Amino acid sequence: MNTFAWLIKREYWEHKGGFYWTPIWVSGVMLLLTVLGILSAEVFASRASVKINGGIPWDRISQSMSEGSFAQAGTGLDVAYIALAGLLCVVLFFVLFFYLLGALYDDRRDRSVLFWKSLPVSDTATVLSKVAVAVLLAPLIAFAVATIAYLALLVIVGTWALLHGINPLPAIGASHTIGLFWRMLLTIPIDAMFALPTAGWLLFWSAYARSKPFLWAVLVPLFAYIANGWIGLMGLPHLDKEFMFKDVIARLLFGVMPGWWLDDSNGGRHLFRDSLRGSDGNSIVSMFDPGQIYGILGTAEIWIGAVVGIGLIAAAIWLRRTRIETAT
Secondary structure, three states, X not given: OHHHHHHHHHHHHHOHHHHHHHHHHHHHHHHHHHHHHHHHHHHHHHHOOOOOOOOOOHHHHHHHOOHHHHHHHHHHHHHHHHHHHHHHHHHHHHHHHHHHHHHOHHHHHOOOHHHHHOOOOOHHHHXXXXXXXXXXXXXXXXXXXXXXXXXXXXXHHHHHHHHOOOOOHHHHHHOOXXXXXXXXXXXXXXXXXXXXXXXXXXXXXXXXXXXXHHHHHHHHHHHHHHHHHHHHHOOOOOOOHHHHHHHXXXXXXXXXXXXXXXXXXXXXXXXHHHHHOOOOHHHHHXXXXXXXXXXXXXXXXXXXXXXXHHHHHHHHHHHHHHOOOOOO
Protein backbone atom coordinates (compact mmCIF):
# COMPACT_ATOMS: atom_id res chain seq x y z
CA MET A 1 0.00 0.00 0.00
CA ASN A 2 2.87 2.37 0.75
CA THR A 3 4.31 1.66 -2.70
CA PHE A 4 0.97 2.38 -4.32
CA ALA A 5 0.71 5.68 -2.43
CA TRP A 6 4.15 6.67 -3.72
CA LEU A 7 3.12 5.77 -7.26
CA ILE A 8 0.13 8.11 -6.94
CA LYS A 9 2.40 10.85 -5.59
CA ARG A 10 4.72 10.29 -8.54
CA GLU A 11 1.86 10.75 -10.99
CA TYR A 12 0.70 13.88 -9.21
CA TRP A 13 4.11 15.52 -9.11
CA GLU A 14 4.86 14.65 -12.72
CA HIS A 15 1.55 16.12 -13.90
CA LYS A 16 0.98 18.80 -11.28
CA GLY A 17 0.59 21.45 -13.97
CA GLY A 18 -2.48 19.75 -15.40
CA PHE A 19 -4.07 18.42 -12.22
CA TYR A 20 -3.42 21.36 -9.91
CA TRP A 21 -2.39 24.52 -11.69
CA THR A 22 -4.76 24.30 -14.66
CA PRO A 23 -7.94 24.42 -12.50
CA ILE A 24 -6.42 27.23 -10.43
CA TRP A 25 -5.54 29.34 -13.47
CA VAL A 26 -8.94 28.79 -15.10
CA SER A 27 -10.77 29.69 -11.87
CA GLY A 28 -8.52 32.70 -11.41
CA VAL A 29 -9.33 33.95 -14.89
CA MET A 30 -13.07 33.58 -14.22
CA LEU A 31 -12.79 35.52 -10.97
CA LEU A 32 -10.72 38.20 -12.68
CA LEU A 33 -13.37 38.54 -15.39
CA THR A 34 -16.01 38.90 -12.68
CA VAL A 35 -14.07 41.70 -11.01
CA LEU A 36 -13.45 43.41 -14.34
CA GLY A 37 -17.14 43.15 -15.17
CA ILE A 38 -18.12 44.81 -11.91
CA LEU A 39 -15.52 47.56 -12.33
CA SER A 40 -16.55 48.15 -15.94
CA ALA A 41 -20.18 48.53 -14.94
CA GLU A 42 -19.29 51.00 -12.21
CA VAL A 43 -17.00 53.04 -14.47
CA PHE A 44 -19.53 53.08 -17.30
CA ALA A 45 -22.30 54.21 -14.95
CA SER A 46 -20.18 57.02 -13.49
CA ARG A 47 -18.95 58.31 -16.87
CA ALA A 48 -22.37 58.14 -18.48
CA SER A 49 -24.01 59.77 -15.47
CA VAL A 50 -26.36 56.84 -15.34
CA LYS A 51 -27.21 55.05 -12.13
CA ILE A 52 -27.16 51.28 -12.37
CA ASN A 53 -30.01 51.19 -9.87
CA GLY A 54 -32.09 53.78 -11.78
CA GLY A 55 -31.30 56.55 -9.32
CA ILE A 56 -32.91 54.80 -6.35
CA PRO A 57 -30.64 54.56 -3.28
CA TRP A 58 -29.20 51.10 -2.83
CA ASP A 59 -30.22 50.90 0.82
CA ARG A 60 -33.86 51.57 -0.17
CA ILE A 61 -33.62 48.79 -2.76
CA SER A 62 -32.23 46.47 -0.09
CA GLN A 63 -35.12 47.31 2.28
CA SER A 64 -37.73 46.71 -0.42
CA MET A 65 -36.36 43.32 -1.42
CA SER A 66 -38.72 40.52 -0.44
CA GLU A 67 -37.88 36.99 0.64
CA GLY A 68 -38.63 35.88 -2.89
CA SER A 69 -36.03 38.29 -4.25
CA PHE A 70 -33.40 36.94 -1.89
CA ALA A 71 -34.40 33.39 -2.83
CA GLN A 72 -33.85 34.24 -6.50
CA ALA A 73 -30.47 35.74 -5.64
CA GLY A 74 -29.62 32.56 -3.73
CA THR A 75 -30.58 30.48 -6.77
CA GLY A 76 -28.26 32.65 -8.87
CA LEU A 77 -25.44 31.86 -6.46
CA ASP A 78 -26.24 28.15 -6.73
CA VAL A 79 -26.05 28.37 -10.52
CA ALA A 80 -22.71 30.20 -10.21
CA TYR A 81 -21.33 27.38 -8.03
CA ILE A 82 -22.46 24.73 -10.49
CA ALA A 83 -21.20 26.74 -13.45
CA LEU A 84 -17.73 27.04 -11.90
CA ALA A 85 -17.63 23.32 -11.21
CA GLY A 86 -18.97 22.56 -14.69
CA LEU A 87 -16.32 24.70 -16.36
CA LEU A 88 -13.57 22.87 -14.51
CA CYS A 89 -15.16 19.56 -15.50
CA VAL A 90 -14.76 20.51 -19.15
CA VAL A 91 -11.17 21.58 -18.58
CA LEU A 92 -10.47 18.40 -16.63
CA PHE A 93 -11.78 16.31 -19.52
CA PHE A 94 -9.05 17.56 -21.84
CA VAL A 95 -6.38 17.22 -19.15
CA LEU A 96 -7.32 13.61 -18.37
CA PHE A 97 -7.89 12.59 -21.99
CA PHE A 98 -4.35 13.44 -23.03
CA TYR A 99 -2.90 12.31 -19.69
CA LEU A 100 -4.29 8.80 -20.15
CA LEU A 101 -3.28 8.67 -23.81
CA GLY A 102 0.31 9.43 -22.88
CA ALA A 103 0.41 7.60 -19.55
CA LEU A 104 2.04 4.45 -20.98
CA TYR A 105 3.02 5.64 -24.44
CA ASP A 106 5.35 8.40 -23.20
CA ASP A 107 7.31 5.94 -21.05
CA ARG A 108 8.03 3.86 -24.14
CA ARG A 109 8.75 6.87 -26.32
CA ASP A 110 11.45 8.28 -24.05
CA ARG A 111 12.52 4.74 -23.01
CA SER A 112 12.04 5.51 -19.34
CA VAL A 113 9.90 2.36 -19.23
CA LEU A 114 13.16 0.38 -19.01
CA PHE A 115 14.07 2.26 -15.84
CA TRP A 116 10.64 1.80 -14.25
CA LYS A 117 10.65 -1.91 -15.07
CA SER A 118 13.96 -2.25 -13.25
CA LEU A 119 12.29 -1.15 -10.02
CA PRO A 120 10.47 -3.59 -7.72
CA VAL A 121 7.09 -2.21 -8.77
CA SER A 122 4.55 -4.35 -10.58
CA ASP A 123 2.95 -3.36 -13.86
CA THR A 124 -0.44 -3.79 -12.21
CA ALA A 125 0.33 -1.26 -9.48
CA THR A 126 1.79 1.17 -12.02
CA VAL A 127 -1.24 1.13 -14.28
CA LEU A 128 -3.77 1.15 -11.44
CA SER A 129 -2.06 4.18 -9.91
CA LYS A 130 -2.64 6.06 -13.17
CA VAL A 131 -6.28 4.99 -13.15
CA ALA A 132 -6.73 6.11 -9.54
CA VAL A 133 -5.21 9.50 -10.26
CA ALA A 134 -7.42 10.00 -13.32
CA VAL A 135 -10.77 8.90 -11.91
CA LEU A 136 -10.44 9.97 -8.25
CA LEU A 137 -7.56 12.29 -7.37
CA ALA A 138 -7.82 14.74 -10.28
CA PRO A 139 -11.62 15.20 -9.94
CA LEU A 140 -11.25 15.75 -6.18
CA ILE A 141 -8.64 18.43 -6.77
CA ALA A 142 -10.76 20.15 -9.42
CA PHE A 143 -13.81 20.08 -7.14
CA ALA A 144 -11.83 21.54 -4.25
CA VAL A 145 -10.54 24.34 -6.48
CA ALA A 146 -14.06 25.04 -7.77
CA THR A 147 -15.36 25.29 -4.20
CA ILE A 148 -12.59 27.67 -3.13
CA ALA A 149 -13.19 29.77 -6.26
CA TYR A 150 -16.90 29.94 -5.43
CA LEU A 151 -16.15 31.11 -1.89
CA ALA A 152 -13.89 33.78 -3.37
CA LEU A 153 -16.75 34.76 -5.68
CA LEU A 154 -19.03 35.15 -2.67
CA VAL A 155 -16.47 37.48 -1.09
CA ILE A 156 -16.23 39.57 -4.28
CA VAL A 157 -19.98 39.86 -4.80
CA GLY A 158 -20.62 40.33 -1.09
CA THR A 159 -18.07 43.14 -0.89
CA TRP A 160 -19.60 44.86 -3.92
CA ALA A 161 -23.05 44.61 -2.31
CA LEU A 162 -21.82 45.98 1.03
CA LEU A 163 -20.21 48.95 -0.70
CA HIS A 164 -23.67 49.81 -2.02
CA GLY A 165 -25.37 49.36 1.33
CA ILE A 166 -26.89 45.96 0.57
CA ASN A 167 -26.62 43.14 3.08
CA PRO A 168 -25.56 40.03 1.10
CA LEU A 169 -26.14 37.59 3.97
CA PRO A 170 -29.85 36.94 3.24
CA ALA A 171 -29.01 36.00 -0.36
CA ILE A 172 -26.11 33.82 0.75
CA GLY A 173 -28.37 32.24 3.37
CA ALA A 174 -30.98 31.51 0.69
CA SER A 175 -28.41 29.64 -1.39
CA HIS A 176 -27.65 25.94 -0.91
CA THR A 177 -23.86 26.04 -0.71
CA ILE A 178 -23.41 23.33 1.90
CA GLY A 179 -26.07 21.08 0.37
CA LEU A 180 -24.59 21.40 -3.11
CA PHE A 181 -21.09 20.83 -1.75
CA TRP A 182 -21.66 17.45 -0.21
CA ARG A 183 -24.10 16.32 -2.91
CA MET A 184 -21.66 17.12 -5.70
CA LEU A 185 -18.89 15.49 -3.66
CA LEU A 186 -20.95 12.30 -3.52
CA THR A 187 -21.14 12.16 -7.32
CA ILE A 188 -17.38 11.58 -7.62
CA PRO A 189 -17.56 7.78 -6.99
CA ILE A 190 -20.23 7.50 -9.71
CA ASP A 191 -18.04 9.67 -11.97
CA ALA A 192 -15.22 7.20 -11.36
CA MET A 193 -17.35 4.24 -12.42
CA PHE A 194 -18.52 6.02 -15.56
CA ALA A 195 -14.92 6.94 -16.33
CA LEU A 196 -13.61 3.36 -16.27
CA PRO A 197 -14.43 2.52 -19.93
CA THR A 198 -12.73 5.70 -21.17
CA ALA A 199 -9.75 5.24 -18.87
CA GLY A 200 -9.34 1.65 -20.00
CA TRP A 201 -9.79 2.50 -23.68
CA LEU A 202 -7.20 5.30 -23.64
CA LEU A 203 -4.72 3.29 -21.56
CA PHE A 204 -5.11 0.33 -23.92
CA TRP A 205 -4.07 2.40 -26.92
CA SER A 206 -1.41 4.15 -24.88
CA ALA A 207 0.12 0.73 -24.21
CA TYR A 208 -0.54 -0.74 -27.67
CA ALA A 209 0.13 1.97 -30.25
CA ARG A 210 3.67 2.35 -31.54
CA SER A 211 2.85 5.86 -32.71
CA LYS A 212 -0.03 8.34 -32.64
CA PRO A 213 -2.24 6.77 -29.96
CA PHE A 214 -4.67 9.69 -30.31
CA LEU A 215 -5.59 8.66 -33.85
CA TRP A 216 -6.08 5.04 -32.86
CA ALA A 217 -8.25 5.92 -29.86
CA VAL A 218 -10.47 8.35 -31.77
CA LEU A 219 -10.62 6.93 -35.29
CA VAL A 220 -11.42 3.32 -34.37
CA PRO A 221 -14.79 4.13 -32.70
CA LEU A 222 -15.48 6.79 -35.35
CA PHE A 223 -14.96 4.31 -38.18
CA ALA A 224 -17.07 1.77 -36.30
CA TYR A 225 -19.89 4.34 -36.09
CA ILE A 226 -19.64 5.12 -39.80
CA ALA A 227 -19.49 1.44 -40.75
CA ASN A 228 -22.54 0.71 -38.61
CA GLY A 229 -24.41 3.47 -40.42
CA TRP A 230 -23.49 2.06 -43.84
CA ILE A 231 -24.60 -1.40 -42.77
CA GLY A 232 -27.90 0.08 -41.71
CA LEU A 233 -28.35 1.86 -45.05
CA MET A 234 -27.92 -1.49 -46.79
CA GLY A 235 -30.73 -2.95 -44.74
CA LEU A 236 -28.50 -5.34 -42.83
CA PRO A 237 -28.66 -5.92 -39.06
CA HIS A 238 -26.96 -3.06 -37.24
CA LEU A 239 -26.88 -1.26 -33.93
CA ASP A 240 -29.12 1.71 -33.23
CA LYS A 241 -27.35 4.99 -34.01
CA GLU A 242 -28.27 6.53 -30.66
CA PHE A 243 -26.96 3.45 -28.87
CA MET A 244 -23.71 3.57 -30.85
CA PHE A 245 -23.12 7.21 -30.06
CA LYS A 246 -24.40 7.36 -26.48
CA ASP A 247 -23.43 3.95 -25.12
CA VAL A 248 -20.34 3.18 -27.18
CA ILE A 249 -18.56 6.27 -28.50
CA ALA A 250 -19.52 8.55 -25.60
CA ARG A 251 -18.58 5.92 -23.02
CA LEU A 252 -15.22 5.28 -24.71
CA LEU A 253 -14.20 8.88 -25.40
CA PHE A 254 -16.03 11.26 -23.05
CA GLY A 255 -16.41 9.28 -19.83
CA VAL A 256 -13.61 11.08 -18.01
CA MET A 257 -15.58 14.33 -17.93
CA PRO A 258 -17.23 14.44 -14.48
CA GLY A 259 -20.98 14.88 -14.46
CA TRP A 260 -21.62 14.22 -18.16
CA TRP A 261 -24.11 11.50 -17.19
CA LEU A 262 -26.22 13.66 -14.84
CA ASP A 263 -28.98 14.39 -17.35
CA ASP A 264 -29.66 10.67 -17.79
CA SER A 265 -29.73 10.04 -14.04
CA ASN A 266 -32.33 12.79 -13.66
CA GLY A 267 -34.84 11.72 -16.25
CA GLY A 268 -33.32 13.61 -19.13
CA ARG A 269 -33.60 17.03 -17.46
CA HIS A 270 -30.94 19.61 -18.27
CA LEU A 271 -29.52 21.15 -15.12
CA PHE A 272 -28.13 24.42 -16.48
CA ARG A 273 -30.94 25.01 -18.94
CA ASP A 274 -33.66 24.50 -16.33
CA SER A 275 -31.77 26.66 -13.83
CA LEU A 276 -31.46 29.54 -16.25
CA ARG A 277 -35.16 29.26 -17.12
CA GLY A 278 -36.09 29.94 -13.53
CA SER A 279 -35.92 26.70 -11.59
CA ASP A 280 -35.79 27.39 -7.88
CA GLY A 281 -32.91 26.47 -5.62
CA ASN A 282 -34.63 23.41 -4.22
CA SER A 283 -35.05 21.92 -7.71
CA ILE A 284 -31.38 22.56 -8.42
CA VAL A 285 -30.35 20.74 -5.26
CA SER A 286 -32.75 17.90 -6.05
CA MET A 287 -30.88 17.31 -9.31
CA PHE A 288 -28.02 16.05 -7.14
CA ASP A 289 -30.19 13.98 -4.82
CA PRO A 290 -27.97 11.09 -3.62
CA GLY A 291 -30.84 8.61 -3.75
CA GLN A 292 -31.55 9.51 -7.36
CA ILE A 293 -27.91 9.56 -8.40
CA TYR A 294 -26.92 6.36 -6.62
CA GLY A 295 -30.06 4.75 -7.99
CA ILE A 296 -28.17 4.51 -11.27
CA LEU A 297 -26.19 1.69 -9.65
CA GLY A 298 -29.30 -0.39 -10.14
CA THR A 299 -29.01 -0.17 -13.93
CA ALA A 300 -27.09 -2.61 -16.10
CA GLU A 301 -25.49 0.19 -18.13
CA ILE A 302 -23.07 1.36 -15.48
CA TRP A 303 -21.99 -2.17 -14.54
CA ILE A 304 -21.49 -3.31 -18.12
CA GLY A 305 -19.38 -0.24 -18.75
CA ALA A 306 -17.36 -0.87 -15.59
CA VAL A 307 -16.69 -4.48 -16.62
CA VAL A 308 -15.58 -3.34 -20.09
CA GLY A 309 -13.35 -0.71 -18.52
CA ILE A 310 -11.78 -3.21 -16.14
CA GLY A 311 -11.15 -5.56 -19.05
CA LEU A 312 -9.44 -2.82 -21.05
CA ILE A 313 -7.33 -1.84 -18.03
CA ALA A 314 -6.32 -5.49 -17.61
CA ALA A 315 -5.33 -5.56 -21.30
CA ALA A 316 -3.25 -2.40 -20.81
CA ILE A 317 -1.48 -4.05 -17.85
CA TRP A 318 -0.74 -7.15 -19.93
CA LEU A 319 0.58 -5.06 -22.81
CA ARG A 320 2.87 -3.09 -20.53
CA ARG A 321 4.19 -6.34 -19.10
CA THR A 322 4.77 -8.10 -22.43
CA ARG A 323 5.63 -5.34 -24.91
CA ILE A 324 9.15 -4.06 -24.46
CA GLU A 325 9.66 -2.27 -27.78
CA THR A 326 9.82 1.49 -27.57
CA ALA A 327 7.35 3.80 -29.23
CA THR A 328 8.35 5.96 -32.14
